Amino acid sequence: MKTNSRIISVLYIVSRLTFRFSQLILLFILVFECIPSGTLGSWSSSIHHTKGYKINTQIQLSVPDSLIIYKSKINKGSGFVSKSETKKINDHFNRVKKDTTLKKTYQINTYEIYNKNFVDVKQEFKNLNIQGTDSTLEIIINPKDYFFKSILILKNYLYLIVLLFVSYQCMRLFNQLRDNFAFDMALTQRIQKIGYSLIAYPVINLIFCYIIMQYFSRINYYHYTNSIYIQGFNFMNLTPVLEYNLQTLFLGLSLVVLGKLLNHGYNLQNENDLTI
Known part of the structure; x- marks a missing residue:
């Protein structure tokens, strides 16, 4: 009790x-x-x-892998395209990438991996994919x-x-x-x-x-x-x-x-x- x-x-x-x-x-x-x-x-x-x-x-x-910002040298048209898991979008990305009539700027996203001492240890890993x-x-x-x-x-x-x-x-x-x-x-x-x-x-x-x-x-x-x-x-x-x-x-x-x-x-x- x-x-x-x-x-x-x-x-x-x-x-x-x-x-x-x-x-x-x-x-x-x-x-x-x-x-x-x-x-x-x-x-x-x-x-x-x-x-x-x-x-x-x-x-x-x-989070795109890469981004292409483009501007046409002929008709002043502009736009951007990014990589994707969709085949149709990736085909368009590759066409823009190969088009010589476009003035292109590339924006590439990357990553770094740090240990507890704030040292980049990215090389110790094969890849990093956001699920x-x-x-x-x-x-x-x-x-x-x-x-x-x-x-x-x-x-x-x-x-x-x-x-x-x-x-x-x-x-x-x-x-x-x-x-x-x-x-x-x-x-x-x-x-x-x-x-x-x-x-x-x-x-x-x-x-x-x-x-x-x-x-x-x-x-x-x-x-x-x-x-x-x-x-x-x-x-x-x-x-x-x-x-x-x-x-x-x-x-x-x-x-x-x-x-x-x-x-x-x-x-x-x-x-x-x-x-x-």
């Missing part, structure tokens, strides 16, 4: 510290949101209503539409709100268990509340992501060459991510089921006590 009491005391302290820390962060955010510039002395908030709010996006990089160029990247976007901005605010602070609620419920739960290590109706209700909040979090976050995707679906980045009129190389694309967290959803469902099971056991215990 002493071991159980010690563990519960530790869990109570952890949940209490988490709750207080969440309160402090929330207060910090509200203070900086009320400051027009989002800066107070040497302190500055990375997300602010004047700067924008974070969105998770999927990044796709275009996947997809990764998650955070961007900060500041829309003019007030509804869109309100969705971004709620999405950015949703995690903190859920953390504040869950840590508060855990703090009250462990505090009650410290005084009386027995389940009752209040404890089962707290467990169910935690479970419902963990279910609501990924669902609401998924809805916010869907709304965000209705406002923009893609951001394209181009590298423009001054010597070529209206020509740019698309080297990076960003697309919003439809976020979902099955682990949190499963944990929330498990806690709801556990709460109902404990509630059923509590009712059976009461019936047995009344029968006796």
Whole structure:
């Protein structure tokens, strides 16, 4: 029993510290949101209503082996072409490369490999091929539409709100268990509340992501060459991510089921006590 009491005391302290820390962060955010510039002395908030709010996006990089920027000596036409895994594009690349009527500039991408002493050890490897160029990247976007901005605010602070609620419920739960290590109706209700909040979090976050995707679906980045009129190389694309967290959803469902099971056991215990 002493071991159980010690563990519960530790869990109570952890949940209490988490709750207080969440309160402090929330207060910090509200203070900086009320400051027009989002800066107070040497302190500055990375997300602010004047700067924008974070969105998770999927990044796709275009990494060509070689790039030929060309300009016709005859009709002043210009353009660029890069190597690709597609045969049709590579055939066009080779035609441009062999065309003597074009004035060409080559841009060749290469790589270097360094060891811990920052010495180039590329010669020790046969090759390096990029297999996947997809990764998650955070961007900060500041829309003019007030509804869109309100969705971004709620999405950015949703995690903190859920953390504040869950840590508060855990703090009250462990505090009650410290005084009386027995389940009752209040404890089962707290467990169910935690479970419902963990279910609501990924669902609401998924809805916010869907709304965000209705406002923009893609951001394209181009590298423009001054010597070529209206020509740019698309080297990076960003697309919003439809976020979902099955682990949190499963944990929330498990806690709801556990709460109902404990509630059923509590009712059976009461019936047995009344029968006796």
